[in-house]
Amino acid sequence: MRHVILTVLLLLVIGLPGYSDGGKVLVTLRKIGHELLLASGDSTSWISPIEELDERTFLIRFQRPFAFQPASLVEIIHRHLQENQGPLHYLVEVRQEKRNTVAYSYEVRQPLNWKTIACLTRRPPRGAYTIKIQFAQPPVQTASIGRVGWLAGLLLTVLLMGVGWRLVNRKTLPSAPVEQASPLTLVHLGPLTFCLEKQILRLGADRIELSTKESKLLKVFATSPNAVIDRNRLMEQVWGEEGVFVGRSLDVFVSRLRKKLQPAPTVRIVNSHGRGYKLEIDSPKEPGQDG
Template identity: 40%
Template sequence: MSWKVLLAMGTALIVIVSWTAIRRRAALPATDQATEKLVIRQIGHQLLLQAGDSSSRILPVEERANKEYLIRFAAPFTFVPDALVATVRRVVAANGLPSSYLVEVIHCAPSAEVIYGFQIYKDSAHDVIPCLGRRQEKACYNIRIRFTETEAAGMDPFSSGLLAGSLVAILASLLFRALYIRKRRTADKPGNMPALGTPTGITDSPGPQNIQPDLPPSAIKQEVPAPTGIAIGNLLFFRESQQLVAGADIILLTAKEAKLLHVFANAQQEMIDRDQLMKQVWEDEGVIVGRSLDMFVSKLRKKLQADPRVSILNVHGKGYKLVIGQMAC
């Protein structure tokens, strides 16, 4: 069989495999859309926590055409535009969603009036974020998010990658064949023939060969889900890594500070009894000292100053309360 026939068969095989992969990818279920709906739902969860509501339900996220999603809530709530903008930005960036999007807060039916909105672009210099700091009245709201970033015209990146890979494979086959023919012609010249009794292609000391087994992609690289933080005003608290994120800044916490802040973050706007705090934070140590609680609360207050609206209030004779205040517009 001539090398031209082999090359044609190899090219046809590459095209068939590439086309099959594209077709299989198109037939797969829309896992990307399902993941996006879960991420969008996280935005609603963070907003309710910032409003001091940890019990109301978030209704199933409605997916619409053109990369548009609608977050619906079971109960009225209030929000501050600053927190809404910061929360959407954090969740979108942490989960790799498109970086250009339009967010609108809409009154529930029948009015369906847009009462607030903002536009974020991939080039942040063109962002449109109107009046910040104005707390909106408590009412029934829906939040509509539409991603406006689109892929470049033409085939999708996966198909483009397969096409490029196929072309590279074809070129590599041509180059390999050319080198092989040149080597054969050189070996066939007089004076380059192997000595009698020495088989061609066998070395004096073969030695063991280092053969790498083929591994499935899942065994080579596994995706690690991004940790989910708790929103405290414009701050984001990560319990496991003991970090408090304020914009581009990361504030490190001690193990005890992180444990105490975790109790406060899960009961924002609620008074927590001193005895309850000491029991949850110090119960494993056997000895509970009231002055230790006051000292760590003082340390947390200083680190929470990264957002001036967040503070820990002392409820005289009872305990403490983590509150999120309101900034003037």
């Protein structure tokens, strides 16, 4: 009986069609378009479906004209591609389709070298742009059931048979103790509560979500409240693992973090010219103290 079941399962696995994980890169590119619109102050317009021109070339189209900062655009695109696709060699073109011209372009070879990218501090005019990203190699691979798929199916079948056999023949064993989840790390910043693991701020019942970079930046500030933190220290602790960073990236994320702290006016980030930034937290006033 077991041999019959094994044969049926093998036939089912071998007969499976190929599969594709190409949707992963499309999701990554949509995230890039979403963050670029947010950086330009647009949180409502639509991003058109990502166009796959060929297996190496993709196009991001936008519903409305927008403005972009080259340094921010380079950072956003590279961060998402590196997190979701790994080290890549790719070319980016910001195109004005109506004029059939390239408004801005650059090429990235691993590791990212900011010195090779021109015009990082210039700001192109607002326009109806599309973004074309072309990879040197296809960013994802499509697998089909061949010899490798057949072997994988065989191993899977054997594994399933082993699990089924154990379930049928096992004896009742005492339940293992349930491990307690590690407590969350909470940092109180005036009226705000900062949860490091979940990357959120809470103000009463309100929840403010932070990005990974914003959370790392706030974590550094929280270690030394009301003290000026040097720019180099901030960049090293937030971007140090990536090996490359620019001062403009720090200013962009400080600006974003400031906006998310606005609901708590007693907590703010102050610029210390020529030195760095300081997280100021006002002390609670005693009852009867003048406001």
